[in-house]
Amino acid sequence: MIAETGHFALILALVTALAQCFVPLYGAHRGDRALMNVAAPAALAQFSLIVIAFFALMHAYVTSDFSLANVWENSHSAKPLLYKISGVWGNHEGSMVLWVLILALFGAGVALFGGNLPLELKSRVLAVQGSIGVAFLLFILFTSNPFLRLDPVPIEGNGLNPLLQDPALAFHPPFLYAGYVGLSVSFSFAIAALIDGKVDAAWARWVRPWTLAAWMFLTIGIAMGSWWAYYELGWGGFWFWDPVENASFMPWLVAAALLHSAVVVEKRNALKIWTILLAILAFSLSLVGAFLVRSGVLTSVHAFAVDPARGVFILLILCVFIGGALALFAWRAPVLKAGGLFTPMSREGGLVVNNLLLCTACASVFIGTLYPLALETLTGEKISVGPPYFNLTFGLIMLPLLLLVPVGPLLTWKRAQAWPVIQRLWAAALGTLAVVILLLVVLHRGPWLTPFGVGLGLWLVLGALVELSERIALFRTPWAMSWSRLKGLPRSALGMTLAHAGVGLAIIGIFAVTTWREEHIVAMKPGDKLTVGGYEVTYIGEAPMTGPNYTGDAGRFRVMSGNREVTVLASEKRRFRPGNQETTEVGLLQAWSGDLYAVMGDRMNDGARAVRIYFNPLISLIWIGTFIMFLGGFVSLTDRRFRVGAPKTARKLHAVPAE
Amino acid sequence: MKRLGAIVLLLSLWIIPAQAVQPDEILSDPVLEARARDLSTGLRCLVCQNQSIDDSNAPLARDLRLLLRDRLKAGDSDAQAVDFIVARYGDYVLLRPRFNAATWLLWIGPFALLAAAGAFLFMRRRNKLIDAESALDPQEQAELDRLMDRRP
Numbered sequence: 117m118i119a120e121t122g123h124f125a126l127i128l129a130l131v132t133a134l135a136q137c138f139v140p141l142y143g144a145h146r147g148d149r150a151l152m153n154v155a156a157p158a159a160l161a162q163f164s165l166i167v168i169a170f171f172a173l174m175h176a177y178v179t180s181d182f183s184l185a186n187v188w189e190n191s192h193s194a195k196p197l198l199y200k201i202s203g204v205w206g207n208h209e210g211s212m213v214l215w216v217l218i219l220a221l222f223g224a225g226v227a228l229f230g231g232n233l234p235l236e237l238k239s240r241v242l243a244v245q246g247s248i249g250v251a252f253l254l255f256i257l258f259t260s261n262p263f264l265r266l267d268p269v270p271i272e273g274n275g276l277n278p279l280l281q282d283p284a285l286a287f288h289p290p291f292l293y294a295g296y297v298g299l300s301v302s303f304s305f306a307i308a309a310l311i312d313g314k315v316d317a318a319w320a321r322w323v324r325p326w327t328l329a330a331w332m333f334l335t336i337g338i339a340m341g342s343w344w345a346y347y348e349l350g351w352g353g354f355w356f357w358d359p360v361e362n363a364s365f366m367p368w369l370v371a372a373a374l375l376h377s378a379v380v381v382e383k384r385n386a387l388k389i390w391t392i393l394l395a396i397l398a399f400s401l402s403l404v405g406a407f408l409v410r411s412g413v414l415t416s417v418h419a420f421a422v423d424p425a426r427g428v429f430i431l432l433i434l435c436v437f438i439g440g441a442l443a444l445f446a447w448r449a450p451v452l453k454a455g456g457l458f459t460p461m462s463r464e465g466g467l468v469v470n471n472l473l474l475c476t477a478c479a480s481v482f483i484g485t486l487y488p489l490a491l492e493t494l495t496g497e498k499i500s501v502g503p504p505y506f507n508l509t510f511g512l513i514m515l516p517l518l519l520l521v522p523v524g525p526l527l528t529w530k531r532a533q534a535w536p537v538i539q540r541l542w543a544a545a546l547g548t549l550a551v552v553i554l555l556l557v558v559l560h561r562g563p564w565l566t567p568f569g570v571g572l573g574l575w576l577v578l579g580a581l582v583e584l585s586e587r588i589a590l591f592r593t594p595w596a597m598s599w600s601r602l603k604g605l606p607r608s609a610l611g612m613t614l615a616h617a618g619v620g621l622a623i624i625g626i627f628a629v630t631t632w633r634e635e636h637i638v639a640m641k642p643g644d645k646l647t648v649g650g651y652e653v654t655y656i657g658e659a660p661m662t663g664p665n666y667t668g669d670a671g672r673f674r675v676m677s678g679n680r681e682v683t684v685l686a687s688e689k690r691r692f693r694p695g696n697q698e699t700t701e702v703g704l705l706q707a708w709s710g711d712l713y714a715v716m717g718d719r720m721n722d723g724a725r726a727v728r729i730y731f732n733p734l735i736s737l738i739w740i741g742t743f744i745m746f747l748g749g750f751v752s753l754t755d756r757r758f759r760v761g762a763p764k765t766a767r768k769l770h771a772v773p774a775e
Numbered sequence: 776m777k778r779l780g781a782i783v784l785l786l787s788l789w790i791i792p793a794q795a796v797q798p799d800e801i802l803s804d805p806v807l808e809a810r811a812r813d814l815s816t817g818l819r820c821l822v823c824q825n826q827s828i829d830d831s832n833a834p835l836a837r838d839l840r841l842l843l844r845d846r847l848k849a850g851d852s853d854a855q856a857v858d859f860i861v862a863r864y865g866d867y868v869l870l871r872p873r874f875n876a877a878t879w880l881l882w883i884g885p886f887a888l889l890a891a892a893g894a895f896l897f898m899r900r901r902n903k904l905i906d907a908e909s910a911l912d913p914q915e916q917a918e919l920d921r922l923m924d925r926r927p
Binding site: 351353356357358359468472473475476477479480483484487491495497498499500501502503504505508509512513637638639717718720726 | 798801871877880889892
C-alpha cells in the first residue's frame with residue numbers, strides 16, 4: 117500500500133510538473149499575474165509529492181519489502197540499517213528518484229527564497245525547472261520505475277554490492293546529485309534570461325548563489341568519491357580519470373568558470389552572453405554525464421543500465437534540452453547588449469583568461485572521454501585513452517591557469533598596471549622559490565617533479581595569503597586596525613581567498629603523493645619487519661573475524677616510530693554473504709606527514725602473506741584542500757550582498773547550503 | 776554514483792580489487808623492476824574497466840606483467856617490449872594512445888581549441904578597441920574638453 121502511494125505520488129508529481137512548466141510560461145507571455153503565480157505553489161507541491169514517493173521507496177528498503185522488484189534486486193534483510201537506507205540510491209531506479217527529489221528541492225528553493233525576483237523572471241525560471249522535472253519523471257515512470265511489484269514475493273533479496281557498503285559512499289551520491297542538479301537552476305535562469313532578453317547585474321547576483329551551492333556540493337561529492345576510492349579499493353590511488361569520474365569533473369570545471377564569469381557580469385556588466393552560454397553548458401555537461409553513466413555506451417557502465425530504451429530516452433532528453441537551449445541561445449543572444457569595456461590587462465581580462473583555460477581544460481577531458489567512443493563508432497577502431505593522456509593535456513592547460521591564480525585578484529578592474537602586482541607578489545614568489553630550491557637540494561636524486569609540483573601549490577597558498585594581507589593592510593597598520601579590517605571584509609572576498617588557498621593545498625598533496633610515494637610489495641610472515649616512511653612495521657599475524665553480514669581475516673601490523681609504538685594497524689579481507697564477494701579493508705594510519713597504508717594480499721604457497729604497504733606523503737592535504745575550497749564557497753554564500761534588498765529572506769538564504 | 780558502474784563490472788568478472796603486483800613477480804634487478812612497473816602503468820588490462828595491468832588483479836593482467844618482465848629480462852628496450860605486446864593485443868592495450876592518423880585530433884584537439892579561442896578573443900579585442908577609441912562623438916568630446924579645462 118505504501119509503495120502504491122509512492123507510485124501514485126510520482127505520477128501526480130509529473131502532472132504538477134506539467135502545470136509548473138506550461139501555466140507560468142503562458143502567464144509570463146500574456147503578462148497574467150494570476151497564471152504566473154501558479155509557478156511557486158506548483159514547485160512546492162511537486163517537491164512534496166516527490167518527498168512522499170522517495171520516503172515510500174525508503175520505507176520499502178528499510179522494511180525489506182521484497183515484493184518490489186527494485187528492493188529485491190538491490191537489498192538484503194541482513195544489511196545494516198545505514199546501507200538499507202543508502203541502498204535506495206545505490207541502484208539506477210532509486211538514484212533517479214533521488215535525482216528528481218533534489219531537482220524539485222532546488223525548484224522549491226527558488227520558489228521559497230526567490231521573493232525578491234521579478235515575478236516574470238521567477239515564473240519563467242520555475243517553468244524551465246518544471247520542464248526538466250517533466251522529462252526526468254517521464255523517464256522514471258516509463259523506463260525505470262522502482263515501484264513495480266513482484267509476484268510471487270521472493271523470500272530474500274540479492275544484496276547490495278559490498279564495496280558500496282561504506283559510509284563515504286553512502287552519502288557520496290546525494291552530494292554529487294545536489295551538484296549536478298543544482299546546476300539546473302543556473303540553466304533555468306539562463307533560459308529565462310534569454311526569453312526575457314535581459315541580463316543585468318541583478319540577474320548575475322541571483323544566479324551566483326545557486327551556482328556556488330551546486331559547485332560546493334560537486335566539490336564535496338567528488339572529494340568523497342575520491343576518498344572512498346582511496347581507502348576502499350585498496351590501490352592506494354585517489355583519482356583514475358575513469359569516464360565516470362570525468363563525468364562529474366567536467367561540470368565542476370565549467371561551474372568554476374561560471375562562478376568567475378558571473379562576477380564580471382555582476383561587477384562590470386560585461387561577458388553577459390558568454391556567462392549565459394556557460395550556464396547552459398554547465399548543466400548540459402551534467403546531462404551528458406548522466407547519459408554516459410546510465411546509457412550503457414561506456415564499457416564501465418554495463419551493469420548500471422543494460423536496457424537500451426533508457427539510453428535512447430536519456431539521449432532524447434539530452435537533445436531536447438541541450439539542442440533547444442543552444443538554439444534559443446543562437447536566436448536570442450544577439451538581443452543582449454554588450455556591457456562595460458575593459459583592456460586585456462585588467463581583472464576582467466584575468467577572468468577571461470581563467471574562463472578560457474578552465475573551459476579548454478574541460479574540453480580536453482571531454483575529448484579524451486568521448487574520443488574512443490566516437491572513433492569506434494566511426495571507424496570501428498578501438499583505442500584506450502587513459503591517465504597518461506589526461507595528465508599530459510589537462511595538466512599542460514591547467515599549469516598556466518594555476519600560475520596565474522595569485523595574479524588575478526590583485527589586478528584592478530577595467531585597466532590594471534603590471535608593476536604594482538609584481539611589487540605585491542615578490543614575497544610569495546621568493547618564498548616559493550626558496551622552498552623549491554630547498555626541496556631540490558634535499559631530493560637531488562629525484563623525483564625531480566616533486567619540488568616543482570609542491571612549489572606550484574605553495575605559490576597558490578602564499579599568493580592567497582598575500583592577497584588577504586594586502587586587503588587588511590597587514591604590517592602596514594596596527595594589528596587592531598588589520599583585525600577590524602579583516603572582520604569588515606566582504607565574505608565573498610574571504611571565500612575567494614579560502615578557495616584559492618584550498619586549490620593550492622590540494623595541489624601540494626596531489627604532487628607529493630603521485631611523485632614521492634613509497635611502495636613495498638612483500639611476502640611477510642608473522643614477525644617480519646619493514647621500514648616504511650620512517651616507521652618500522654612488524655607483521656604480527658592474522659586472525660579470523662566476523663561482521664554483521666560478512667566473515668574474514670584480519671591481519672595486524674605493529675607500527676613503531678623509534679622505540680615508541682604508534683599504533684597497531686588492521687587490514688581485513690572480508691567475504692560478504694550472499695555470494696562470497698570479497699573486499700579488502702585498508703589499514704590506514706593518518707598523520708600530517710603522510711598516510712601509512714597497509715593492504716592484505718593473497719596467501720602465498722609457503723604460508724606467508726602478500727602484503728602491500730605504502731607511505732603516501734602529504735595526501736591528507738588533498739582532502740583538507742578540497743574541504744577548504746568547500747568552506748570558501750560556503751563563506752562566500754553568506755555574503756551580505758546576496759541578501760541585500762531581501763531583508764525578510766535574509767536568514768533563510770543563509771540556511772540554503774545546509775540542506 | 777561515480778565508480779559504481781566500474782565496481783559492478785569488476786565484481787561481475789570476479790575481479791577483486793587490491794593486490795595487483797604480487798611479491799613473486801618482482802624482478803631481483805631493481806632497475807629492471809622499476810622499468811617494468813613504469814611500463815605496466817601505461818598498459819591496459821584488457822578484461823578490466825579502464826585499469827592498468829599494474830593496478831589489476833585479473834589473471835590476464837598478471838600474465839601480461841610476467842610477459843613484460845620476461846621481455847625486459849631477455850634484453851628488450853622499453854619500446855621493443857611495448858611493441859611486442861601491442862603486436863599481440865593491438866593499440867587498445869595502450870593507455871596513452873600513439874599519435875597517428877586515427878588519434879591526431881585527440882592529441883591536437885584541446886590545444887587547437889585553446890589557440891582558436893585565444894585568436895578569437897584577440898581579434899575581437901582589436902575590433903572593440905577601435906570601437907572604443909571612437910566611442911565619443913565630436914559633441915561629447917567638446918563637452919569633455921570644456922569640463923577638463925574648467926578644472927583648477
